Amino acid sequence: MEALVQKKTPRSTIADVAREAGVSKAAVSFAFNTPERLSTDTVTRIREIATGLDYRPDPVARMLAHRRTWTIGLLTPQGLDFIFTNPYFGEFSAGVATAAEAAGMSIQFISPLHGSLSRAIDRASVDGIIAVGLGVDHPEIDQIRRSRLPYVLIDSTALPDEPAIYVDDEGGARAAAAHLIELGHRSFVILGIEPPEAGSGTDPAWVSARRLSGYRSAAAEVGLDISDESVVTGPASMEGGAAALHRAWERGLRPTAVLAMSDAMAIGAMRAVREIGLRVPEDVSVVGFDDLDVAQYTNPPLTSVHQPNRAKGAEAVRIVLDGGRHGDPLASAQHHFTTHLVVRGSTASAPQLRQEVVDDGM
Amino acid sequence: MEALVQKKTPRSTIADVAREAGVSKAAVSFAFNTPERLSTDTVTRIREIATGLDYRPDPVARMLAHRRTWTIGLLTPQGLDFIFTNPYFGEFSAGVATAAEAAGMSIQFISPLHGSLSRAIDRASVDGIIAVGLGVDHPEIDQIRRSRLPYVLIDSTALPDEPAIYVDDEGGARAAAAHLIELGHRSFVILGIEPPEAGSGTDPAWVSARRLSGYRSAAAEVGLDISDESVVTGPASMEGGAAALHRAWERGLRPTAVLAMSDAMAIGAMRAVREIGLRVPEDVSVVGFDDLDVAQYTNPPLTSVHQPNRAKGAEAVRIVLDGGRHGDPLASAQHHFTTHLVVRGSTASAPQLRQEVVDDGM
DNA sequence: GCGGTTTAGCAAACCGGTTTAGCCGACCGT
DNA sequence: ACGGTCGGCTAAACCGGTTTGCTAAACCGC
Structure with missing residues (x-):
């Protein structure tokens, strides 16, 4: 114990350098920060001694004196x-x-x-x-x-x-939903982002709410109503997305398209769709939100709402x-x-015979 | 009624609290850190005044005094x-x-x-x-x-x-290569990690070198030699992996299996394989390294060397x-x-007729 | 040789906390 | 009444830098 403490050579401070160089602490400080205030040979002498002593100005002390932390x-x-x-x-x-x-x-x-x-x-x-x-x-x-x-x-x-x-969350969401509607989809499941703390869910101005209202506004334009039952939420992760979609399926929802509020959830949803035994995008279209780098690397590439x-x-x-x-x-x-929609391979026309196919498969 | 408060109110310090409470700076410090050294009512009085003043001990000053930064x-x-x-x-x-x-x-x-x-x-x-x-x-x-x-x-x-x-990089790499060899693969491309700074490439103990020697050792067991030409390097990213595989293809390499030194590169490689017009794993098997969470979400799921x-x-x-x-x-x-290998869907038996298929396609 | 201006460097205050040593008065037993 | 103990609090040193006067010597033109 004691030996360990003694083994620890203390770091050298500005005072050590000053003493060794025979100058004041101020001079050492100047040598590093405003060398023009000192004669050039004094500066070099101080700097040499400093490096010899492994001196490194303590960032914390500097922060305190400057009242800045950078x-x-x-x-x-x-x-x-x-x-x-x-x-x-x-x-x-x-x-x-x-x-x-x-x-x-x-x-x-x-x-x-x-x-x-x-x-x-x-x-x-x-x-x-x-x-x-x-x-x-x-x-x-x-x-x-x-x-x-x-x-x-x-x-x-x-x-x-x-x-x-x-960010124009609502506009992006509207574009995503409109795109699917145009492809003939009428049955959606929405994968919502669960707020980090309970209670925020009802906040009408929260990101998740803004996107949801975008989806709904596009649906309303064709007289479609997206019920609360078709909105399932979870953490904004791949795992959360997969779990949410499975949950929706268990609840009996049979969408032809999935609107995920994050690309991570969309990726999870795509896996869940495959696990259920369906294909993306032939049986189910999936669109994400964020347009992450990885959206270009999924198979199929993910259609997503781009935000910068x-x-x-x-x-x-x-x-x-x-x-x-x-x-x-x-x-x-x-x-x-x-925001704007980037269409890739995860969305396609709604399957006409989806219902029958699923019935066969189950 | 009060004099106009300057817009830039300075933060209150421990001295302000001490003055306001009619105690010493030490007492204020004690009130927060070692309240048992003070009478309980003094503590509560100090704390009340502190909150009233929006006092928050300056973390930087605390760091300096403690000589710890946490x-x-x-x-x-x-x-x-x-x-x-x-x-x-x-x-x-x-x-x-x-x-x-x-x-x-x-x-x-x-x-x-x-x-x-x-x-x-x-x-x-x-x-x-x-x-x-x-x-x-x-x-x-x-x-x-x-x-x-x-x-x-x-x-x-x-x-x-x-x-x-x-980490047993070599063992993991050996297992990955052995797995492919067992599936009948004999023609490999290795996607190596480019060191962040030039020069490290020759370092025999660098991660990349350790993994490479693992791949080679497995190949050597069946009398196979993996030449330097079949090793292409790039940044350990999806983009880097895709680029590296394309580069290999342009050089005329026609592997049946790709050994990527990171999952990110493997994901990029899978995309590149699809872009070339081939399928994973039917035409080309891909195995990664790291076993990231995302390896379970790719399509097909990625075979990878697990490390914790x-x-x-x-x-x-x-x-x-x-x-x-x-x-x-x-x-x-x-x-x-x-480390250990986790086999998923991105690896399969080597295609017997791959060469012909490719010739047809080109 | 003289006032005036630079130049080079120093001493000390300061940033905002923590911590040690010690003071003072209350309480205690005898 | 007296010495001892103890609880409650303070003064001051300290952490390791930066920065603000200020001084003393060197430099300047005349």
Whole structure:
């Protein structure tokens, strides 16, 4: 025990370098940050001694003195195990990371710590916050505001007067449903995204609700009503999508088309369809949402609503760096993105004889 | 009634709370950290005033005083845009994150900053480092050592006397190749992982080299020689895998089986095979490496070498938290994992008439 | 040789917490 | 009444950097 502690050579500090070089701490600091304030030979001497001592300025001390952390927080109500294995977050985070790095910032993930998102926010040392998927009913949104840090809301409830990035979820969903209707489909199952916390389900402005209303609005145009029974929800993962579709099937639903609110769920649904013994798209069409990279690699390639995942991340960084709501006009702290449908191989004309085929098969 | 509050209200500090409560800074600190040192009513009074002032202890100042950051660094030579969209890293990171959170630690990604991994390491404020995919020729490995932080090497060159997690890459690869050989395949293309930086390619202990030697050892058992020409490399992504297979095809290679060193590449390869006009597995068998979650969702489901992606992450956290090489016996800072082949639908018997079919088709 | 301006570097305050050493008064037994 | 103990709290040092005056010497033109 004791021996172990002594074995640990303490890291050298700025004071060590100053003493060794026979200068003040300030001089050492200058040598690294504003070398023009010192004579060139003093600078080189200090630097040599510093490297000889393996000196590395302590980032934490520097943060404290500067009152900046050079870090942007990426806040999500879901746990990191979910986030990191979710390809949508992957692409979004990649967009954030690229833009952050260009600005010399690093990113830190803020997600529930021992179940408490609030605690995680308190412990996070960041200069700004990008909050993903927070609904109005999340009290954390107020906590963020009180932290006086610049922030921006993504995939959130549409709130006026908040720095936020909006995506035309409803328009994209409408296009997806219209596409299927045009192909002759009339019987749908919708795979909805389960909110990370209970209670948000009724929030009329939540992402899932916006997309649902898009689907319904397209259906309404041909006099079709999508009942609540044909909407099944689950986590936005492949597994969640497969489970949801199986559940729908067990409930007796026999759709010719599946509208998934995320590509991950759509991929899960495609597998579930195959497991049931049907083919995509001959028997069942599937359309996703997000247009992930992987949508081009599925078999068949996935028809999906495109939204600019990486660009959303980059734009979020811009807003936070501009000061979020502390920036001058709120308008510049808001941004709207459009969506569009990308048709690939997972959608086809509705089967005329589906009902009989299924009956035969069962 | 009150004087106009400046829009930029500074955050309240421990001194503000102390003044307001008529106590010392120490008392405020005690009220939050060791309340038993204070009388209960003093504690409640201080806490009330603190919440009234929206006081939140500055994490950075706390880190400096404690000389701990409660953060583990996850270091990769690849950029974050690659990392976040790579499902293998996703699963590994999820394992790290889950274990870290259980220990009350957060994680920070350390990856090249403006092209320099070295600079990124200097700027990182962490208590330990998990380094993924660093080869012997990476000078950063020495920089990490000099930082005197506990660390552990993953997917790295096998080095003696280093805290590290080893995976039986060679055995897994051998099993994959043996499986194909048993199915009658004799003509292979190998999709290798391109090292993040040039130069590592010749490193005999690099992951890619270990897997390759596994493939070759299985081939050698039936007197087969896998030439360097049939090994094409690319980034470990779906796109990289597709491109690599197309490149192989253009070079005139006509394999009946593809051995991909990552599942992402395998998925890309499957798409490329379909684009060429062939079927998986009837015309070409494909086997991956990693056994990602998504391997169960591809069509056909992907045969792959299983390695414990999440467990690797969790074990890495354990080692770093135990002090890495500063822990007592080095043995406890090393860990070996086994691999095994999971056979699914992407592999089948070698086609007897493949050559003719292709000739017809072209 | 003289005031005035640079230049090079220092001392000390500061960032916002934690922690140690110690003070003071209340309570206690005798 | 007295020394001892203890609970409750404070003053001050500290973590490791940055930054703001400020000084002393060198440099300048005349």
